Amino acid sequence: MKKIIFLFLITLLTTTCKDKLIVPDVPPPPVERNVGDKVEGGTVVYVDVTKQHGLVAAPEDISSNNASGRITNGTPLTATVSQDYSGSAYLTSMNYLYLKITHPNVGDLSIYLVAPNGYSMALSKKNGGSGDNYDIAFSMYGSYPSPKSGVAPFSSGYFSPEEPFSKLNLTASSFSGVWALVIIDDVPGNDGTLVSWSASFTSSPTVTGGVSMSWDPDPGLIWSPSPANYFYFYRYSSTGPENTSSISNYYGNTVAYAASVCEQLVLNGYSDWYLPTVNDLYYLRQNKSALNIQPFEYWSSCDDSRFYAYSVDMSLSFDDWLAMNKSSKKKVRPVRKF
The missing domain is CATH 2.60.120 (Jelly Rolls)
Structure with a gap:
């Protein structure tokens, strides 16, 4: 009799535990991206070693009008x-x-x-x-x-x-x-x-x-309006989102200029676009055929002094930069991180 009662209690406890057993949700495997993938609102131009983080370029240049050529x-x-x-x-x-x-x-x-x-x-x-x-x-x-x-x-x-x-x-x-x-x-x-x-x-x-x-094709956008200001955004140590936000906060949004237009852009459901750094532009140039990048100079978010900022000439095949007057007009291609 004692044996029967013991077996009954074991069965009852096992059934109760099973009823209360909670299986945790298994997260899906991480999505890997590759250069050239058309995802995340544009085209992937750079991925890190994990292939889960990188840089996306917008599908088009942005400007004050659509005469891009x-x-x-x-x-x-x-x-x-x-x-x-x-x-x-x-x-x-x-x-x-x-x-x-x-x-x-x-x-x-x-x-x-x-x-x-x-x-x-x-x-x-x-x-x-x-x-x-x-x-x-x-x-x-x-x-x-x-x-x-x-x-x-x-x-x-x-x-x-x-x-x-x-x-x-x-x-x-x-x-x-x-x-x-x-x-x-x-x-x-x-x-x-x-x-x-x-x-x-x-x-x-x-x-x-x-x-x-x-x-002539639309020459693009100025880097910044007046008065001139030196932000000390260096070519290799600054980051595009922070640069873009600082420039836009300083000048506001009353006129069209490179950083402001990038920051206000909402494209393909994303609103975190920014003006690229010099290094970002190098990635764009490596993929310029896929991006339909034009053979002109493109603004970066890095500046050289109060009056000059860095652009990258997309007609070249090697990494180089140009210090250009901030009041001159250049092409602009927004990017975002994922």
């Missing part, structure tokens, strides 16, 4: 210039159109000129094969080779456009207004940059110095 598949680039000549002479024709494009495969591109009256003409449609870049002048009336007969790189000289200038149906009064260069890239895999385009006109009577117009 970036050429991407599926999104036509329209770069406009206003021709507002108001002299007494009549504009009678366009002489030359100067064009500079960086692109690894210009055969992907179709390039059109649109006049103020809405008529358009093709300058070049899918010419040049698999070569890179345009840096040429289109002559509207001269007898020059067409891009159809050329092989890129189109690096110098004069060409005749693929379609005649007369297709624009211009009259003397329709030269004034907004002209547009439209670039279409309909082949995935390669992006490029419209560096510049400009045009010159003839007039009757001839205007001294000529009549011209030009487009």
